[in-house]
Amino acid sequence: MLEVNHLKKYFTTQKAVDDISFRVERGSIFGLLGPNGAGKTTLIRMITGIFYPDEGSISFKGKPFDPEADAQHIGYMPEERGLYKKMKIGEQALYLARLKGLSAADALEQTKLWFARFEMQSWWNKKIEDLSKGMAQKLQFVTTVLHRPELIILDEPFSGLDPVNANLIKDEIFRLASGGASIVFSTHRMEQVEEICSQIILVNKGQKILDGSVNKVKQDFKENLFRITASPLPAQLPSALMEVLQRNEDTLTIRINNGHRPNDVLRYFIDQQSAVQSFSELLPSLNEIFIKLVEGTSLSRQFQPTNA
């Protein structure tokens, strides 16, 4: 659906995007992660045709990306939301849909459909200034997807939303993805990514530092941590086999040492006449992986001449 190859964008004081490649499959939900100032927004602006890349190529639906013609197949919700404050909401939605190339009749039909779905019909003649922040956010989401885009780019779509409305939007994202739309979801909130995304990349300082499915990334970064609940606990816990990190009544958090497998631990417990009630692997959360990877690099990017 979308393929990005060796994309570069240098500003006078920053290498905002420095050689990033990835692909987004049709119908997938793709997470674009990174700390503040990592270059996510610049990357997105190149995919939406707002910026020209300095180097590299973007292909969209198997053809080289043409910002002018492909704009109608892309829906973009920027992080900094914005709509015309003094324009009536219904007209505004129609206007944005028509700018994306919908005919007047089609735009009206889609707008009515989406307003009904989000129970916003009574807003039609109101203005943005009459809406709460959450309501404005919902409207912004609707205007992003009105024109049936095949690629939807959402930059921090849940910021400022209460859990009910966040769930509403989340369900819509799943529904749109199952309908064949590809979704690029940019955020620095990891817990949302774990729930939603199938594929992620992690960007830091303009470079890609991680790429893969959520599950694979977790497997790559797992540290052989397990949680075991058993009673009574064996009197001796051999340190050659495992290291106890935490002890909480009958529950232990352990790290199995290299060269041993989970079965070895279980066998030891059974041999010691200890009744195992539960045994599970502790995979790292994306949050932990994120912090581990980004930590140590200076958090705020330094200004540097790029000679570009």
Add this chain to the structure above:
Amino acid sequence: MKKIGLIIRREYMTRIRNKTFLISTFLLPLLIVVLIAGTVFLAIKGKTNHHIAVIDQNGYFKDYLKSDSSLYFDFSPGIDTLNYSQKNCSAVLIIPQLSEGQKTIYRLKYKKQLGLSNISDLEKRISTAITDHLIYSRTSITRARLDSIRAAADIAELQTYSDEGKNSRASSQGFAYGIGYVCGFLIYLLTFIYGAAVMRGVMEEKTSRVAEVIISSVKPFPLMLGKIIGIGAVGLTQFVLWIGLIIILTMIAYGLIPHDLLQEVGNIQKANAMGSAQVAQTSEAAQQIFAIKQSVTNTNWFLIIGAFIFYFFGGYLFYSALFAAVGSVVNEDPQEAQSLLLPISMPIIFSFIIMSIVVQDPGGSLAVWTSMIPFSSPIVMMARIPYGVPTTVPYWQLALSIVTLAGGFLFTVWMAGRIYRTGILLYGKKPSWKNMLKWAFRPR
């Protein structure tokens, strides 16, 4: 390019439907009329009556120096340079013995300024008084006889015609002056009003952050151009409404003129058409109405309105593009816009000042040159055109002015588009002039 139509429509419709549009369309002319009437009223009413004490050592100024409501000369004896202000005089005029063949200085001492026009009026009256005195003392003519000769001499009247080759057209300098001034002033005013509207529109899009959403659908250049054209169309709509308003008001005013007065006007018209050079015995009011009517019918309105629309739109495009560029680089703080606006408003204000000179000398070299330069041509040329094309403004000047203005606005729109493209998505520090020029002229 279908999208630019949508943008123009939005900009136009949201403004036309706004109440402030209706209010400004009908209130602004009213305000201007009230303002002009008020100034004229104050100028007439507020004319102070100056009492001037005269100490005359010649003895004849008492007979010849004429007093009226603006200057009153007090010859009462006993007034001197020390006590004139106690006697309600604001100044004292001291005329020593004048002798022939040499210049003698007479002096005016004042407690209160008389003003420039009163001073020149005073000089004229003094010199008339001296002339009168000399005529009566050297010749045997009586005063009554000279007055009757003067009255009898008032028998010729100037009618100016502009020579247009085959036919010539009666013209009125005063009328052309008025129309020229009004046109120049209107363009000046509209350029500012609608230029600022463009800037505010751009700033609104930037600060409400809707710009990024729109620019993911449309390129920045059509967005800017659509805004400029849409708001310009609002300006033209307003202009057309004003023309309509003027026509209606004129018709109402014409309807209020009494019937017999109109008949008199008709008589003058007939006499004039028959080539009779004699101004028939008619009332002054009828003659005035006739003069206005003739000026109106002899003015080439199609040319003036057509030129107005071109120069309004050309000048508007030229300047509003610059206003748009400024709007795109400033942030929430309107203070930031001030310093950037100065270099844009200065040429507009200068053009207005030049226009007020040019309208009195529409054929001079200042007029010719400033109506070629696109910075000033919209305002200056519009003040010259009512004097007549191709007499006052030859065709080549008009053509050259149109070409340079068109070239000028193409250039500013192009340059502004490049600044706008970068500025509209840039938040944070206001860029310097150097940065903006770099954005405008870098290769891509």
